[in-house]
Each structure stands twice: as structure tokens, then as C-alpha cells.
């Protein structure tokens with residue numbers, strides 16, 4: 001394994017957008033990963049008015065509006081503010097990296113703990129921008145593969161546990177104490193120099209957890225995130241590579257009559273209370289091969305890329321037997337960990353990595369894009 005190359009030093013929040021090859025990217029972090037239908041429709045309109053009309057679903061269940069020009073940034077902030085999608089305080093906005101089990105229900109432990117933590121963001125110590133929390137208190141943990149540093153999840157004994165990412169075990173906690181326990185673990189991370197490591201999983205090998213967090217209980221057997229198809233809260237639709245056309249999303253919401261939209265870290269949306277309607281712009285089958293493929297925007301949208309990625313990903317998806325990651329460069333933005341096959345762009349060609357990440361050593365370097373279907377078909 002080799003170390004992941006340095007990514008840009010912050011996550012693109014709404015107040016602090018990131019420049020990309022197609023303009024500014026603004027990230028919206030909906031509370032509890034849920035937008036009312038009116039908020040979602042307003043967001044779609046804002047994406048078209050002030051940006052390119054493309055929206056990314058991120059692997060932290062956020063939404064990114066792309067292609068915003070610097071001159072439209074403030075007008076977009078005003079629209080998002082009017083929709084109730086922003087915190088007044090940009091610092092708190094940047095700290096609200098709280099992932100939730102997307103199947104939470106009103107009054108359940110996930111909703112109560114995430115809400116309590118949201119009200120205590122000001123008490124968090126300074127943390128690296130990518131530091132995040134997973135509140136995963138349903139009957140079985142579903143966020144184990146999603147990026148987070150501190151997890152509240154169901155333990156094997158049936159109660160809740162607090163688990164530092166990178167530790168196989170967590171310590172038992174009660175729901176009323178969970179938010180304060182998260183704060184205490186975040187404080188320990190900050191006090192012991194975690195900022196230097198950047199993430200909890202990189203910090204733990206150098207700084208074992210103290211007795212106070214007594215990690216002695218494994219998480220319960222994992223469950224699954226909602227996949228495309230009909231589910232109890234409403235139909236689920238997938239977005240290939242997490243990218244959505246704002247006009248298509250607005251039509252989907254309106255046609256389905258949904259009351260709200262939930263975003264999952266698997267780059268799907270749940271149309272809460274909606275009817276299943278057909279929409280060719282979305283993935284509707286749980287076995288669609290595109291669901292196994294991650295691909296970043298690549299060239300020409302990202303200045304770091306020397307290769308096109310997403311059209312290639314569509315060609316290769318039916319040939320992939322397991323997970324496939326196509327990355328425009330070794331930073332690997334679209335997938336934080338290993339895939340069965342990773343294709344990493346470099347100088348206009350691709351390095352093939354088996355069972356690794358975009359920054360790992362290649363098994364086969366320098367493959368021309370046109371040769372990839374034959375190479376993948378032969379694996």
C-alpha cells in the first residue's frame with residue numbers, strides 16, 4: 001500500500017466553494033440528509049439559475065452544485081439561505097459532517113442523536129475539514145463503508161456503541177449520552193495531536209484509545225443501504241457516478257408526488273412518500289452494473305486529470321465482475337478505499353490496480369483507453 005496523495009485541504013462548503021475545471025463547486029449539507037420537496041425543487045432551480053445545472057451526490061450524502069461562476073456565488077448563497085439549507089454561521093456549516101442511516105424515522109435513536117449532535121457543533125474542538133461522524137443507530141449498521149471518524153452504531157449485544165474509526169471495537173453508550181460521548185472522543189482526538197494524522201484511522205496506530213473509551217464490543221452484523229427499487233419510505237433511484245441533472249431531478253420529484261428527498265451515501269435518493277415513476281435519467285434496478293462503478297469527473301472537468309473517465313466507465317461497467325473504480329488521477333476522489341479493479345489515469349493512459357486504491361502500485365501500467373474493454377473482459 002502507498003499513501004494517498006494530498007487532497008485539497010478543505011471540503012467545498014457553501015460559503016467556501018472549491019474551484020474546478022467547470023467553475024465553482026458548492027456543497028450543501030442537508031440536515032439529516034433530508035430536504036422537503038419544496039427545498040429540493042428550490043435547490044434544483046438554483047442549480048440551473050446559478051450553475052451548470054449539474055448536481056453531484058457525494059459519498060457523504062451531501063449535494064454539490066457545479067459550474068457556479070464567481071459572480072453568481074452570493075446570489076446562490078442567498079437562495080440556499082432562503083430555502084433553509086444553510087447555517088447562519090459558516091464555521092458551524094463546515095463542521096456539520098454528520099452522516100445518518102438514511103432509513104431514520106421521526107423520534108428514533110438516529111434522529112435524536114444526530115439532532116442533539118447538530119446542536120452541539122459549537123462545542124467541538126478544531127478538527128480537520130474532512131473529519132466526520134456517522135450516526136448509525138438502526139437495527140443493523142449500514143454506514144460501515146462510508147467515510148466517518150467517529151461512529152455511533154448498534155453493537156453486537158443490541159445496545160449502542162461509540163466506535164473510533166479504525167478500531168474494530170467500540171464502547172457501550174446510552175442514547176441520551178451519545179452526543180456528549182462523541183464530543184469527548186473528538187476532544188481526545190484533538191488533544192492528542194490527531195490533526196497531524198488528519199483522520200481517526202490514521203491516528204489510532206500512534207495513539208491508542210484511553211481506558212475511558214474501553215473498546216470491548218464489536219458492531220452488530222452489517223445491514224444494507226437502500227438500493228434502487230421500491231422501499232418502505234418510498235422509491236429509491238440511483239445516480240450514475242453520483243451526478244444528476246437538476247431538471248431531471250425536479251421532474252422526478254414532481255411526477256412522483258414525493259413529500260421529501262433523502263440522500264444516501266451510496267449515491268441514491270429516496271423519494272419519501274412518493275410513487276415509483278419511470279425516469280431514464282436514473283438507475284432504477286438494484287442490479288444495474290453502473291452501481292458497481294465509481295468514476296470521478298475526470299477530464300476536461302477536473303484540471304488534475306489527463307483522461308476522460310465517465311464515458312469510459314459506461315462502456316466498461318457491463319464487463320466488470322466486481323467493483324470498478326475509474327479515477328482521473330492518483331488522488332482517487334470518487335472512492336476512498338480499494339476496489340476489485342481500479343484504473344488510474346496518468347499521462348493520457350491508465351494504470352490498472354487489482355484489489356487496491358487509485359494511489360496504490362499498479363499491476364499493469366500504461367494501458368491505452370481503447371485496450372481496456374479487452375483487458376477487463378479477460379480478467
Ligand code: SF4
Nearest residue numbers: 296302305328329333
Ligand atoms: S481523482 Fe478525479 S476528480 Fe479527483 S483530482 Fe483526480 S482527476 Fe480530479
